[in-house]
Every structure is written in structure tokens, then in C-alpha cells.
Amino acid sequence: MIRQRGNPVFDTASERSARADDRQSLRGRFEAVRRESEALAANLSPEDQAIQSMPDVSPTKWHLAHTSWFFETFLLEPLDPGYRTFDPAFAYLFNSYYDAVGPRHPRPERGLLSRPTIDTIGAYRDHVTAAMLRLADQADDPVWRQASPLVELGIHHEQQHQELMLMDIKHVFSVNPLLPAYHAPRPYAVPSGGPARGWTEFAGGLHEIGHDFGRGGTAFAFDNEGPRHKVWLEPFRLASHPATCGDYLEFVVEGGYRRPEFWLSDGWATVRQQDWEAPLYWRREDGEWRIFTLAGERRVESAEPVCHVSFYEADAFARWAGRRLPTEAEWEHAAAGMPLHGNLADSRHFHPCPDAPAATDGELRQMIGDVWEWTASPYVAYPRFRPVAGAIGEYNGKFMSNQMVLRGGAAVTPADHMRITYRNFFPPSARWAFSGLRLAEDL
Ligand SMILES: [Fe+2]
Numbered sequence: 534m535i536r537q538r539g540n541p542v543f544d545t546a547s548e549r550s551a552r553a554d555d556r557q558s559l560r561g562r563f564e565a566v567r568r569e570s571e572a573l574a575a576n577l578s579p580e581d582q583a584i585q586s587m588p589d590v591s592p593t594k595w596h597l598a599h600t601s602w603f604f605e606t607f608l609l610e611p612l613d614p615g616y617r618t619f620d621p622a623f624a625y626l627f628n629s630y631y632d633a634v635g636p637r638h639p640r641p642e643r644g645l646l647s648r649p650t651i652d653t654i655g656a657y658r659d660h661v662t663a664a665m666l667r668l669a670d671q672a673d674d675p676v677w678r679q680a681s682p683l684v685e686l687g688i689h690h691e692q693q694h695q696e697l698m699l700m701d702i703k704h705v706f707s708v709n710p711l712l713p714a715y716h717a718p719r720p721y722a723v724p725s726g727g728p729a730r731g732w733t734e735f736a737g738g739l740h741e742i743g744h745d746f747g748r749g750g751t752a753f754a755f756d757n758e759g760p761r762h763k764v765w766l767e768p769f770r771l772a773s774h775p776a777t778c779g780d781y782l783e784f785v786v787e788g789g790y791r792r793p794e795f796w797l798s799d800g801w802a803t804v805r806q807q808d809w810e811a812p813l814y815w816r817r818e819d820g821e822w823r824i825f826t827l828a829g830e831r832r833v834e835s836a837e838p839v840c841h842v843s844f845y846e847a848d849a850f851a852r853w854a855g856r857r858l859p860t861e862a863e864w865e866h867a868a869a870g871m872p873l874h875g876n877l878a879d880s881r882h883f884h885p886c887p888d889a890p891a892a893t894d895g896e897l898r899q900m901i902g903d904v905w906e907w908t909a910s911p912y913v914a915y916p917r918f919r920p921v922a923g924a925i926g927e928y929n930g931k932f933m934s935n936q937m938v939l940r941g942g943a944a945v946t947p948a949d950h951m952r953i954t955y956r957n958f959f960p961p962s963a964r965w966a967f968s969g970l971r972l973a974e975d976l
Contacts, residue, residue: 552674552677556669573695573698579594583651590705596701598657598658606628608668613668692949716828721886722889731773739764740763741763746760756928772973776854776971778834779835789850814841828884837887840967843964861956871901873951878944878946902941902943905940905968912936912937938956
């Protein structure tokens with residue numbers, strides 16, 4: 534038994550049995566998430582898992598170790614007096630950005646770590662997983678009450694890294710002239726004549742967005758998703774679908790990347806500096822646009838949502854189209870109550886797909902999954918936001934400058950990781966995330 538010192542807690546048999554069910558369910562989800570990370574890495578050779586192809590990318594084996602470090606640092610070491618640290622050197626190697634925890638290895642140098650090997654990292658994972666399961670089985674109730682919110686956070690943290698593993702290995706493979714495929718392509722339906730595309734109108738007015746930590750029960754959300762608060766919306770409409778590759782190709786062909794009038798000043802400077810002429814992973818060969826995917830390279834499919842565009846490109850495309858990007862409040866209001874179904878990572882496409890042909894006119898489609906949708910909203914704190922005390926407070930709050938919000942999840946986002954209130958964020962020039970856009974317009 535892992536015990537906390539202090540007074541015993543008196544409770545009823547039914548409360549005890551409900552808590553035991555919650556504990557078993559969290560334990561099961563923890564195990565499943567650990568296995569999923571290992572399954573995602575199983576396609577990769579040791580050489581694949583060691584490469585860092587740009588500073589934003591982390592090697593696969595670093596993700597596998599860092600997600601274990603998170604459980605070790607924030608749960609096992611503080612809460613389990615019998616826990617044996619696997620290797621004290623890992624605190625330096627696998628701390629990502631937590632200043633309160635101590636110094637860390639520089640992020641751009643993660644690709645230089647030929648040691649520890651993937652076998653040692655596998656043993657580290659097994660060690661941490663076994664200790665976490667022991668904690669779940671043996672901790673007394675007061676310890677488990679402290680542990681369970683952190684287990685939940687650790688599960689969602691590892692799911693974020695599962696998405697990063699797919700983003701990162703895609704970039705690693707894209708810079709290899711052999712253009713290796715991560716997995717075999719899965720078939721999907723291509724609609725004949727294209728889906729029925731239109732607009733959905735919203736009256737605007739006073740609405741609420743964000744996660745309600747007070748009345749939201751025990752449902753998990755990251756701290757940055759709340760508090761729930763009021764917003765005022767002017768009347769607007771949203772496109773029924775994300776912008777497609779076909780739409781985006783028109784922008785490319787009409788000289789979108791050569792005409793400064795469509796671009797924000799910083800965006801135009803980035804286009805010229807980086808020589809952008811199309812989304813990341815697009816390449817022109819013999820007059821045909823080709824796209825690199827996790828299933829290898831193929832021609833661009835015009836009906837699928839455009840992906841791997843930066844905020845600058847999404848914004849320029851919207852201006853070229855005579856429209857704008859939605860704010861995150863507009864997006865969340867429009868998505869409220871939608872089922873959390875879509876082309877997410879469990880569909881195993883790992884790429885946005887064309888919409889299925891069943892759409893009715895103007896119905897909002899593909900809000901969940903396929904591509905993260907850039908919004909016009911900067912990533913800043915909601916009113917009355919307070920990060921939690923201690924190192925865990927560094928999880929989200931300290932990144933609230935110079936980034937833009939994306940909504941809705943993508944084809945590489947774990948399905949049970951998604952929420953309508955989920956706020957993803959990246960710098961406006963980033964495009965290695967599975968990021969696309971949906972147009973909006975004032976009424
Ligand atoms: Fe992390």
C-alpha cells in the first residue's frame with residue numbers, strides 16, 4: 534500500500550466502489566495510451582527514430598522518453614516513496630521546457646542523442662509504466678486523489694506527443710530523397726462532382742465559450758480552455774467545408790505567392806525569406822502538383838482539405854478569396870454540441886480526406902478532424918485564467934504570446950483527446966502541423 538500520512542477518510546461503501554471504478558477506468562486508459570505510443574513507433578527503424586530534421590522536430594525516441602519522464606517527474610517521484618528513478622541523467626535529457634524542474638538539454642540538439650539507445654528507452658518506458666500501474670493498484674485513497682488529476686494530465690500529454698510523433702516523422706521522411714512511407718495508404722471515398730458546399734449563418738449576440746471547470750463535472754480540459762466566459766458575436770457565416778486543395782490551387786495559380794497585397798507584412802517577409810510557393814509538402818513535377826503524405830508521395834487530390842499551411846498562408850488565402858478567417862469564439866459557438874466524430878487518428882488515414890458525399894446544403898462538415906483550422910484569434914488567456922501553482926503551471930500559460938489559435942483537431946489527433954473547447958496553438962509561420970482553414974464572412 535502506498536500511503537499518505539494523515540487522518541483516515543470516512544466514506545460509504547458506494548462511494549468507495551465508485552472510486553474503485555474510476556481508478557480502474559483511468560488505469561485502463563493509461564495502459565492503452567502507453568501502448569498506442571509504442572504502436573506508432575513500431576513502424577520505424579532505430580535510425581528513423583533518432584533523426585531531428587529541423588529544430589521544431591523531435592526524434593521519435595525522444596518523444597517516447599519524454600512522455601515517460603513526465604509521469605516519473607510529476608507523479609512517481611513526488612507521490613511514491615518506494616519509486617526508484619530509472620536514470621538520474623534523464624531528468625536533464627528529457628525535460629522539455631519546465632524551468633521549475635531544473636536545467637535541460639537544448640531542444641535543437643535532441644537529434645544528437647545516439648544514446649540512450651531505443652532499447653534503453655524501451656526499458657525506461659516499461660519501468661515507468663509498471664511503476665504507474667503499481668501506484669494505481671496500491672495507492673491509498675488520499676494519495677490517489679492527488680495522483681488521479683495528474684494521471685489524467687499525463688495521458689493527455691502523451692496523446693499530444695502521439696500527434697507530434699506523426700507530424701515529426703512526416704517531416705523527417707520528407708527530407709529524405711527516397712520519400713519513405715510511414716504506412717500503407719487506406720482507401721477512402723472520393724465524392725463524384727464534389728460535396729454540396731455552402732454557408733451556415735449565425736445571428737450573433739451574447740454567447741458563452743470555454744470549459745466550465747466549476748460545473749463541468751470531472752471532464753478533463755487543459756487549463757487554457759477555461760474559464761467559461763461571455764463573448765459578443767456580430768452576425769457571421771461559416772463555410773460548410775474547410776478550404777480544399779482545389780480551392781488553394783486557384784490561389785497558387787493566380788499568383789497568390791507573388792502578390793504582396795494579400796499578405797500581412799510579416800507573412801510577406803516570410804514568403805520571400807523562405808521562398809514559399811505552395812503549402813509545405815507540395816512539389817511541382819512535369820506541370821503536376823504532387824504532395825508528400827505519411828503514405829508516401831502522390832498527386833494532389835483537389836477535393837481534400839488543404840493542409841500544412843501557416844497562419845500567414847491561411848490569412849492570405851482568405852483575403853484573396855474576399856473573406857476572412859473565423860475567430861475562435863465564432864468557431865466554438867458554431868461547433869457547440871457537435872458530436873466529436875471525424876477523421877481523427879483512430880481512422881488511421883493520418884491525412885485529411887475529401888468529405889463523404891452525404892452532405893446537405895450548408896451543413897457544417899469536417900469541423901472535427903481532418904485539419905486543424907487556423908483562426909484569426911491570438912493565443913491569449915481567457916478572462917480570469919490562472920495557471921495552476923508549481924511546475925505544472927508551465928504547461929500552457931507561459932506560451933501565451935506570438936502564437937495563433939487553431940481549432941477542431943486533425944487526422945493525426947487521437948480521437949478521445951478532442952474537445953470542442955480545445956485550443957491548439959502555433960506561431961503564425963509554422964506549417965508542419967496538420968493545419969488548414971475554413972472561411973468566414975461578416976453578415
Ligand atoms: Fe511534453
